[in-house]
Amino acid sequence: MGMKTQKKTGPEEEQAGEKRTQGDEPKSGGENKPLRLFLTMLYISAFTFGGGFVIVTFMKRKFVDELHWIDEKEMLDMTALAQSAPGPIAVNAAILTGWKVGGPAGMAAAVLGTVIPPVAILSVISVFYQAFAANPYVAMVLRGMQSGVAAVILDVALSLGSKVLQTKQWIHTAVMVLAFIASFFFGVNVVWIILAAAVTGIILGLRSGKEGKQV
Amino acid sequence: MMIMKLFLSFLQIGLFSIGGGYAAIPLIQEQTVTVHGWLTADQFMDLATIAEMTPGPIAINGATFVGLKVGGLAGAAAATFGCIFPSLLIVSLLAWVYRKYRELPMLQSVLSALRPAVVALISAAGVNMALQACFGGRALLAPENARWAGIGLFVVALAVLRRFKLNPILVMILCGAGGLLLGVLGLA
Numbered sequence: 001m002g003m004k005t006q007k008k009t010g011p012e013e014e015q016a017g018e019k020r021t022q023g024d025e026p027k028s029g030g031e032n033k034p035l036r037l038f039l040t041m042l043y044i045s046a047f048t049f050g051g052g053f054v055i056v057t058f059m060k061r062k063f064v065d066e067l068h069w070i071d072e073k074e075m076l077d078m079t080a081l082a083q084s085a086p087g088p089i090a091v092n093a094a095i096l097t098g099w100k101v102g103g104p105a106g107m108a109a110a111v112l113g114t115v116i117p118p119v120a121i122l123s124v125i126s127v128f129y130q131a132f133a134a135n136p137y138v139a140m141v142l143r144g145m146q147s148g149v150a151a152v153i154l155d156v157a158l159s160l161g162s163k164v165l166q167t168k169q170w171i172h173t174a175v176m177v178l179a180f181i182a183s184f185f186f187g188v189n190v191v192w193i194i195l196a197a198a199v200t201g202i203i204l205g206l207r208s209g210k211e212g213k214q215v
Numbered sequence: 216m217m218i219m220k221l222f223l224s225f226l227q228i229g230l231f232s233i234g235g236g237y238a239a240i241p242l243i244q245e246q247t248v249t250v251h252g253w254l255t256a257d258q259f260m261d262l263a264t265i266a267e268m269t270p271g272p273i274a275i276n277g278a279t280f281v282g283l284k285v286g287g288l289a290g291a292a293a294a295t296f297g298c299i300f301p302s303l304l305i306v307s308l309l310a311w312v313y314r315k316y317r318e319l320p321m322l323q324s325v326l327s328a329l330r331p332a333v334v335a336l337i338s339a340a341g342v343n344m345a346l347q348a349c350f351g352g353r354a355l356l357a358p359e360n361a362r363w364a365g366i367g368l369f370v371v372a373l374a375v376l377r378r379f380k381l382n383p384i385l386v387m388i389l390c391g392a393g394g395l396l397l398g399v400l401g402l403a
Binding site: 115 | 291307333345373
């Protein structure tokens with residue numbers, strides 16, 4: 001698809017790369033993608049409490065399952081990149097999806113959409129935060145939402161995890177199980193886990209390179 | 216001058232926090248409490264609590280909170296921009312590298328090993344959150360600490376998501392409403 005188009009126009013033409021992103025999706029039609037990205041991220045960012053994985057999970061549901069702008073593998077790659085790069089994961093993920101879906105304008109739109117809700121909400125709350133933090137009704141709503149967030153994340157985790165198992169590649173299953181144990185039971189920093197998985201990938205790549213087979 | 220200080224200080228936070236919110240908290244504390252004295256230790260605790268209760272990355276929450284307090288709206292803008300500025304450069308570069316080289320066999324191999332690790336990390340975060348919602352945290356995992364309202368909402372929400380593929384944000388809002396209802400009825 002996209003890669004072939006780029007090879008035809010020559011890899012040195014970066015401008016062609018930008019156009020390719022626009023033309024990548026047959027469904028795009030005449031719609032304004034940066035605007036759509038902005039509104040989608042605004043909506044997701046306003047409702048996602050908790051760490052970076054929460055927003056990434058919601059983005060996966062929206063961009064992969066619903067809009068089909070990004071394929072599932074790519075979303076996982078972007079999650080790994082967003083995790084490993086410095087800065088807030090949500091912003092990093094917005095930058096990656098923005099570039100992918102809408103080039104520079106898409107990137108700017110996605111970042112603005114991600115940043116505006118927390119800035120706006122915090123500006124309001126910082127004025128009367130004592131009342132907010134002590135309010136029992138606020139606490140009830142937030143506690144209820146905790147259950148919802150946990151369910152959303154586990155729903156996505158179950159779908160993705162069963163796909164990894166279905167590939168029947170035992171090394172990938174082992175990476176998944178070991179990474180889970182390291183993260184959940186031993187609290188190993190995410191960066192180390194990603195690095196270890198990357199090293200595993202390099203070793204696998206070197207091995208299959210020697211044997212001359214396609215990975 | 217203050218605007219510049221805010222920008223540079225949050226630029227460091229953005230640049231050195233790798234791996235999300237938990238990495239950012241000590242950096243924010245160092246910059247805002249220890250180095251610049253913009254917040255007292257108590258105010259920092261308030262910030263951490265608010266950040267936990269509101270949407271958005273803690274670094275952005277911190278930037279807005281501290282920026283507003285120290286330099287008004289311009290301060291909030293400078294701090295927030297400082298915090299995302301390193302990401303804009305570094306992650307954009309990564310996006311370009313990824314797009315250009317993702318078809319290389321070696322990178323394919325690395326990425327295909329990274330994906331199951333990412334799935335595991337998402338799962339671990341999900342299990343931790345479920346324990347938080349159902350028991351008040353993994354350290355409290357025991358029958359006497361069970362939060363029955365939280366467990367009920369969690370089970371129903373997960374079942375509805377698996378079965379009907381409902382919009383996740385709708386599910387979350389319904390859970391918030393459910394929590395309020397159960398709380399008002401004295402069941403939570």
